Amino acid sequence: MTLREAPIGRSARVVAVDVDKGGRAFRRRLLELGLVPGTEVQVLRVAPLGDPIELLARGCLLSIRKADAASVHVELAP
Amino acid sequence: MTSSLLEEPQAPADPARQGGSAVSAPRAPTPGRHIALVGNPNVGKTSLFNHLSGQSARVGNYPGITVERRTGVVHLPSVTPGGSPEQRQLVDVPGTYSLSARSQEERIAIDEVLGLNGAPPPALTVVVIDAGQLLRNLYLVVQLLELRVPCVLALNMVDEAPHAPPHPEALTRILGVPCVLTNGRTGEGIDELRAAIARACAQPPQPRVHVTYPPELIRAADRVADALPSSWRGSVERDRALALWALSSLDEDDELEGIPDELRARVLDIHATGLDADLATVTARYAYLDGHQSDFFRPTTAEQGGPARVSEKVDRVLLHPVYGFAAFLGIMLLLFQSLFTWSDPAIGWIEDGVAALQEVAGSVLPEGLLRDLLTEGVLGGVGNVIVFLPQILLLFFFIGLLEDSGYMARVAYLMDRIMRSLGLHGRAFVPMLSGFACAVPAILATRTMERQRDRLLTMMVVPLMACSARLPVYTLVIAALFPPESLFGVPLQGLLMVAMYLFSVVIALLATAVLGRTVIRGRRVPLILELPPYRLPRLASTVRMMTERAGQFLREAGTVILVCTIALWGLLTFPREDVAPEGEAVVATAVVTENAETSLGSDALVTAAEAAPRDRDSRLAQSYGGQLGKALEPVVAPLGFDWKIATGIIGAFAAREVFISTLALVYGMGDVDDEALPLRERMREERRADGSHTYTPLVGLSLMVFFALACQCMSTLAVVRRETRSWRWPAFMFAYMTALAYAASFIVYQGGRLLGFVG
Known part of the structure; x- marks a missing residue:
């Protein structure tokens, strides 16, 4: 599952960030913001116009576009 | 001082680093x-x-x-x-x-x-x-x-x-x-x-840091370190860390300049081995930090909750599909309204003040060229500069509050979907909106955007937005040339005004899409937007930013605007042969009149208008500006314009509203008041050589389209010059907007005639 499909409000854990979809700079920046594999992340909401989405990770609110969210693989917390 | 980065380098160090070479370069530069x-x-x-x-x-x-x-x-x-x-x-x-x-x-x-x-x-x-x-x-x-x-x-x-x-x-x-x-x-x-x-x-502190990197990453870093330029080098640890920086930063299509080919080649070699340096580096650093998490905090609590949680609750309302959008519209409306109307009284005071100064200077100084230069050129130019201050200060007041409170990032979040379709980022929204008031503060507002390419693209299209200076021109043309009739119960004149605004938005959006894919192309940059915690904005820092921005504008763009005003004054004043002194001010006043609604130097105008009604026409015609207008007549004829309109357009370069006063001068009219009634009458009566009307509704439409698109504003060009630090972009802006205006007016006028409208 990717962050794009992750249900809103459910806690998930980052498994990997693809390099091909969002590109290297995007991936590196996400990693540098602390979304390394194993980090807990939660989709909070989708913007009123349908894109982008808002995330909570490491106590920080971040927004990324859905197309880029598809490069972040996550697993839902049990 | 230990670190896993301190492992001995495995690749042989080059001679320069061991100081064995005659051309041995200095080690880490001496600190300042x-x-x-x-x-x-x-x-x-x-x-x-x-x-x-x-x-x-x-x-x-x-x-x-x-x-x-x-x-x-x-x-x-x-x-x-x-x-x-x-x-x-x-x-x-x-x-x-x-x-x-x-x-x-x-x-x-x-x-x-x-x-x-x-x-x-x-x-x-x-x-x-x-x-x-x-x-x-x-x-x-x-x-x-x-x-x-x-x-x-x-x-x-x-x-x-x-x-x-x-x-x-x-x-x-x-x-x-x-x-x-x-x-x-x-x-x-x-x-x-x-x-x-x-x-x-x-006594410089001695940093300690113990990140454990995988051995293959360290080997790779050491290979890269050998390719570092000698001027970048320092201690072994520093070189290795710099090598990690290079591994993360360089690739085939980074936009960095001045990176030695050898270094980039070495980095690409290592990427080709399939080593995921980015992941390995960042993961190792976070592993180090996560490992120390319990040490950093007093009691051992995980880092969670805090301001993000509170902000998250506020976001539930402010980013809500209904309430959130309502709040957004309200805030944007307030911002826009303040730029549009709140600044008006202040602009009026500035204009009155400049007019008073001009009068004083005019009465003190002896008649002659020096007096005119000082009152019309210099004082007028100063007026042209400071007249922007109310809007600049107001806009940066709002931007300061929005940035400080954390809402600006939310504006970007809410608007990103729309701005993205134009190849821009959500942050372009506020500058674009401000463009409806005035392009000058709007261009300064592009500073809130991080990416240079996005800033440039926004700057290039903001002047297409229907700024408030176009309004008097639209009002005049619509009132003079279009009947006060209703179309399906809607007044035609009001409908036309709305149409002009819609036209400017559509063209600006199209121009963004086209320029963003051609001249100012940029690769798609994924959005990563931090939504900072909401905080109470501080007045002190907002005021500080306002004054800094205003000061910068005065110092840097102001001088260009001043020089341009004086040059334009000269263009419409010279050559001056056997000219009666009291008539001189007439022509030049056109340049300094900021707004048709105020009447700077109107007394002089009236006196002069009464004194020498015939002279004036020929004097403006003989000025370089008038000559240029005449020379341009064949060029603008296909748009339905004559040389008088062309001269008005040249005068409007000081500021769009000046078109009205220049036109009034061309027609030998005096004061142009709010209603501009006499000018309207005059426009309706104006005939061509063949006896047909100069101004038909079709000519009016063509003229409005021209004003909507042409870059008739030297202040905008001056600010773009200041923001881009080159003449290239203002030149490009002027060229593309003028070409666009010409083409659109041509299509409107010639197309209208083909459809059988009276040209």
Whole structure:
């Protein structure tokens, strides 16, 4: 599952960030913001116009576009 | 001082590094005396800078790119060897999450702290850390410490930190660098920070950092370190950390300049081996930080909750599909309304004040060229500059509040979907909206955008927005040439006005899409937007930003506008042969009249109009401006314009509204009041040589379309010149907008005639 499909409000854990979809700079920046594999992340909401989405990770609110969210693989917390 | 980075390099060191070569280059450049201030965005760095530097801040630019470089002077409690109180230069480095870089803008941070740009590196780097986002902020600290940059940490916003604030002593113990608690809002801890800076300048701290990297990454880093240019080199640890930076930053299509080919080739070689350096580097650093998490905080609580949780609750309302949008529309309406109407009285005072000054100067000075130059050229030019101040101050007041409160990032979030379809970022929205009031402050507002390409693209299309200066021209043309009839119960004149606004929006959006795919192309950049915690905006910092921006505008764009006004005055005044003195002011007044609704120098106009009604026509015709208008007649004829309109368009270059007063002069009219009734009558009566009407509704439409699209505003061009630091972009803007205006008017006029409308 990717962050794009992750249900809103459910806690998930980052498994990997693809390099091909969002590109290297995007991936590196996400990693540098602390979304390394194993980090807990939660989709909070989708913007009123349908894109982008808002995330909570490491106590920080971040927004990324859905197309880029598809490069972040996550697993839902049990 | 130990670190896994300290493992002995495995690749052979080159001779230059061992000092064995005759051309051995210097090792790490000798530090300068100045102090750099770095930190993540939204951590209160600017407030701390303001506290440390007091009133000494100066804003400049980094060479080659339009990123601001703010410097100030910090007074330290220590004394110099000479016995005087010590003071050092403080450089505010633009906020960044990391030192790794893909673009020239992102590279500023590493260039500044290491002195890679040729300048000496700072004696000390102060890192501002948001206590509420400790680990993410420490990521940057780890990079700096690995590079052996002497640091002092300023632990800021502790009041916002989650349940347990971090331990400054623990940070000092673990990282080996001093850590001071500060509060950028109240100024608490500033004296302690000064003292810590003074101590660290006297005795540089010894950073300690123990990130455990996988062996293959270390081997790769050492191979890259051998390819580093000698001027970048320092200690072995520093070289290795710099090699890690290169591994993360360089690739086939990074936008960095001045990277030696050998270094880039070496990095690409290593990428080709399939080593995932990015993941390995970042993961190792976070593993180190996560491992120390329990040490950094007083009681062992995980970093969670805190300001983000509170902000998240506010976001539930402010980003709500219904309430959120309603709030957004309300805030944007207020911003727009204030630019449009609140600034009006202030603009009126400025215009009245300038008019009064002109009158005084005119009565004191003896008649003649000098008087006219001073009153019409210089004073008029000064008026042309300061008339923008109300809108600039108001817009930056709002921008300051929006940025400070954290709402600006939410505007970008809400509008990103729309701006993205134009190839822009959500942050382009506020500048675009401001363009409806005036392009000058709107172009200055593009500073809130991080990416240079996006800024440039926004700047190029903002002047297409129907600014308030076009309104008087539209009003005049519509009232003069279109009947006050109703179309399906809607007044035709009002409908036309709405149509002109819609037209400008559609063209601006189309131009954005086209320019963004051609001239100002840029690769798609994924959006990563931090939504900072909501905070109460501070008036002091907002006012400070307002005055800084206004001062910059006056100093830099103001001079260009002043010179252009004088030049234009000359164009419409010379040559002046056998001219009656009282008539002279008439022509020139056109240039300085800011707004058709006010009547600067109207008395002079009336007197002159009565005195020499016939003279005037020929005088303007004989001026260089009039001659140019006549020369342009064959060019503008296909648009339905004659030389008088062409002259009006030339005069309008000072400001669009001036078209009306120039036109009034061409027709030998005096005062043009609010209603411009006589001018309207005159326009309706005006005939061509063949006896047909000069102004038909079709000509009026063509004229409005021309004004909607042409870059009839030297102030806009002056500001673009200032913001892009080159004449290339204002020249391009003028060329493309004029071409667009010409083509559109041509299509309207010729198309209309083909459809059988009277031309």
